[in-house]
Amino acid sequence: MNHLDKLENKSIHILREAYSEFKNLGMLWSIGKDSTVLLWLARKAFFGHVPIPLVHVDTHYKIAEMIEYRDRLALKWKLDMIYGENKEALEKKETFPDGNVTRLQCCKRLKTDALTNTLNGKWPRYRLNHDTGKYEVDKNTEAFTGIIVGVRADEEGSRSKERYFSPRDKNNDWDIAEQPPEFWNQYKTDFAPGTHVRIHPLLDWTELDIWEYIQRENIPIVSLYFDQGNGKRYRSLGCWPCTNPVESTSKTVEEIVEELKTGKFANIAERAGRAQDKEDGGGLEELRKNGYM
Structure with missing residues (x-):
């Protein structure tokens, strides 16, 4: 196998392992190149079908073309597409573009808080209706116990400290010092009840x-x-x-x-x-x- 074949095979193995080990599993799709490659790998892993809900956190400040691309591909590939948002912060204009918070405070509100409460089901989630092509309030509010993410170790400093299976506590907080070792392609997938796990199939890709x-x-x-x-x-x-x-x-x-x-x-x-x-x-x-x- 060449280099790309080896990366592909390992990522597909991680995807299948995650699917077999975690009951309520989702996959983040940011619409960027990495998470779209991850989506492509999932289609390969499950023979053209993606049996995992796709989750997007919509800040409502994404470039319009990104949202159009998301929905077009979701309909074409018959993806189970969900998005979440921080509706309160948007309505109160607690955002950087509105001039009321810093960029990092805006990220925390529109991305971190929205992601946490979308994954745990405490805030409304919106699911794509493939018959109408519109999003509707999702009746399923069950928390995701595992979420697949397209981060790469070489992309940014803190991402290099991740593991393929990276545990968070019930509040999504990440204790870097408590990352499990991963030697010889052996991965820990058995975590204590209440643990939220991030799965990173693209970790070694550049x-x-x-x-x-x-x-x-x-x-x-x-x-x-x-x-x-x-x-x-x-x-x-x-x-x-x-x-x-x-x-x-x-x-x-x-x-x-x-x-x-x-x-x-x-x-x-x-x-x-x-x-x-x-x-x-x-x-x-x-x-x-x-x-x-």
């Missing part, structure tokens, strides 16, 4: 691996990653007020792969365009300890 796999598999990716004619493209996607594009003329997956191989971004962090990272001094560890993706 940015180049992701794009080479997208190229090999011809995976449909949101067009924001490509230069639209202005010499800029997004390298990492987030909320539009806090995410900036990079200087790049790459208009195809093939051109992005070649660009990464040249080392153009070797000394520039992948999330360098995320303004909230800079506000936190370059790291998101404290936010992630409290449940941030």
Whole structure:
């Protein structure tokens, strides 16, 4: 097997292991390249069907094209699509774009708090009705005991401290010192009742691996990653007020792969365009300890 085959096989093994071990399992889909590769791997793992609900936290500040892409693919691939939100913070305008909180406070409200309460079922969840193409309040409020996430160890400092099966407490808090060891492809999946587990099938993938796999598999990716004619493209996607594009003329997956191989971004962090990272001094560890993706 070549390098991509080995990564694919390991990720599929993790996905199947998670599905067999956790009763109420969900998978986060941020609509970005990594979580879309994760979605593609899930379709491979389960022979074209994804038997796991897809969960998206909608801050209502995502670039419009991202939401259109999410719903179009969800309908096309018949995905069990759910989204959650922090309705109260949005109504009270407790957001950075409204000028009432800092970027990190906004992230905590619209992402961390929304994610925690979407996963535990305390706040309303909205499920896609494939007959109408509309979202409806989800009657199922059962908490997710495990959630699959498309984070990579090389993407950002705190993510390098994750495990493939990473436990959180019932409040989604993450104790880095209590991470279980994972030697020789042996994974701990038996946790105490009340433990919330994050599963990371892409942990050992790199940015180049992701794009080479997208190229090999011809995976449909949101067009924001490509230069639209202005010499800029997004390298990492987030909320539009806090995410900036990079200087790049790459208009195809093939051109992005070649660009990464040249080392153009070797000394520039992948999330360098995320303004909230800079506000936190370059790291998101404290936010992630409290449940941030």
